[in-house]
Amino acid sequence: MLAITPSRLASRIDALARFGALPGGGVTRPCWSPQHEEARAWLLGEMRAAGLDTWVDPAGNVFGALGVTALAADRPLVLTGSHIDTVPEGGVLDGALGVLAGLEVLQTIRERDPAHRLPLAVAAWSDEEGRYGSLFGSRAFCGTLDLPRVGAMAAVDGERLVDAMARAGFDARRAGEARAPAGSVAAYVELHIEQGPRLEETGSPVGVVESIVGVRRSRVIFIGQADHAGTTPMDRRRDGFLAAAEYALKARDLVVKHGGGRSVTNVGVVTVHPGVSNIVPARGELVHEMRGPDPDTLARLDRRSAALARRVARRRGVEVEIRPMSATTPAICAERVQVATEQACAALGLAFTRLYSAAGHDAQNLAAITDAGMIFIPSQGGRSHRVDEMSDSGAIERGANVLLHTLLALAQ
Ligand code: GLV
Numbered sequence: 001m002l003a004i005t006p007s008r009l010a011s012r013i014d015a016l017a018r019f020g021a022l023p024g025g026g027v028t029r030p031c032w033s034p035q036h037e038e039a040r041a042w043l044l045g046e047m048r049a050a051g052l053d054t055w056v057d058p059a060g061n062v063f064g065a066l067g068v069t070a071l072a073a074d075r076p077l078v079l080t081g082s083h084i085d086t087v088p089e090g091g092v093l094d095g096a097l098g099v100l101a102g103l104e105v106l107q108t109i110r111e112r113d114p115a116h117r118l119p120l121a122v123a124a125w126s127d128e129e130g131r132y133g134s135l136f137g138s139r140a141f142c143g144t145l146d147l148p149r150v151g152a153m154a155a156v157d158g159e160r161l162v163d164a165m166a167r168a169g170f171d172a173r174r175a176g177e178a179r180a181p182a183g184s185v186a187a188y189v190e191l192h193i194e195q196g197p198r199l200e201e202t203g204s205p206v207g208v209v210e211s212i213v214g215v216r217r218s219r220v221i222f223i224g225q226a227d228h229a230g231t232t233p234m235d236r237r238r239d240g241f242l243a244a245a246e247y248a249l250k251a252r253d254l255v256v257k258h259g260g261g262r263s264v265t266n267v268g269v270v271t272v273h274p275g276v277s278n279i280v281p282a283r284g285e286l287v288h289e290m291r292g293p294d295p296d297t298l299a300r301l302d303r304r305s306a307a308l309a310r311r312v313a314r315r316r317g318v319e320v321e322i323r324p325m326s327a328t329t330p331a332i333c334a335e336r337v338q339v340a341t342e343q344a345c346a347a348l349g350l351a352f353t354r355l356y357s358a359a360g361h362d363a364q365n366l367a368a369i370t371d372a373g374m375i376f377i378p379s380q381g382g383r384s385h386r387v388d389e390m391s392d393s394g395a396i397e398r399g400a401n402v403l404l405h406t407l408l409a410l411a412q
């Protein structure tokens with residue numbers, strides 16, 4: 001049976017891991033950073049050396065294609081891909097696996113020439129991790145980028161997207177031109193590490209993704225009063241940080257109790273102003289995220305957490321401002337892609353499990369314009385978004401072969 005070359009894929013994973021490598025392992029490679037741009041140049045070189053035609057669109061998405069040199073409605077292609085940007089202090093497989101396995105699969109198909117009718121391409125989507133706004137490249141490609149907002153998009157440290165892109169040689173205001181012509185993508189399938197413990201704990205070598213969670217993010221700002229930290233009596237303080245801290249703990253309880261068992265929540269960004277040890281905090285600011293596979297549950301949790309924030313603020317004598325940052329709805333994967341993946345597993349003698357993705361992925365945007373799906377492989381210990389994220393070499397090889405046969409079936 002046709003199979004990828006595992007050593008070639010492994011050496012490319014090692015090579016890409018050098019860009020932004022951290023001394024103790026893992027990698028920091030935010031989109032548009034010098035490390036990312038070096039990785040992009042390396043990737044384009046690898047794609048060309050593998051015999052693919054390449055292009056980069058105005059949103060910075062990188063493409064390597066077999067049988068076409070551009071997207072066109074009259075010649076739809078079957079697409080795979082993922083991303084080469086990482087979270088800070090992230091692992092070497094989140095995103096890299098899907099891009100490099102896609103490249104390996106296309107190279108295998110070019111070399112061995114199995115029968116297929118439709119052209120194929122692999123994409124590396126820009127800023128999947130959302131330093132400036134989540135899933136930026138695939139949103140531009142799928143036509144759901146809020147173009148008037150591009151000028152205001154910024155990282156939590158304040159760096160503006162327009163400046164980061166300009167430094168990398170791109171004009172952010174042209175990102176809308178990356179939109180794919182209607183009908184130009186016949187199907188999309190992305191290989192990714194699961195990033196959680198379910199496959200490993202159930203002994204399943206392959207996950208066939210049925211749906212991808214929705215994610216809501218809001219900035220919750222508690223505004224109290226700055227005061228002298230030594231002289232102000234405790235009962236007169238209006239502490240913005242303590243209100244934020246109480247809200248964070250209670251929001252967690254709310255999601256655990258009323259989230260239907262599958263909703264999760266996180267506070268990953270906290271800012272205290274003015275941030276000085278001898279001043280009572282005037283402001284405590286959180287980025288509050290909630291995720292879940294059920295849209296109604298997510299909407300209900302959103303309403304209840306807003307009410308909770310107002311209650312906490314009232315009790316503590318502070319003001320609260322809630323600024324919604326982003327809200328995605330759960331995406332459904334196409335049955336056709338799931339069946340093609342399951343048939344590929346059966347042909348390879350691999351068991352599989354259907355599951356929902358608890359992480360966000362570019363495939364959720366692609367699902368709005370084409371039949372889209374995802375293939376998961378187990379993550380060691382369920383670990384991801386940390387430097388020791390890893391999957392077994394056998395799991396990587398199996399996943400890439402499932403991708404190969406799924407793409408070939410979709411391209412018939
Ligand atoms: C992407 O990594 C996400 O935040 O789910």
Ligand code: MN
Pocket residue numbers: 083094095128192
């Ligand atoms: Mn990812």
Ligand code: MN
Pocket residue numbers: 087094129385
């Ligand atoms: Mn990630």
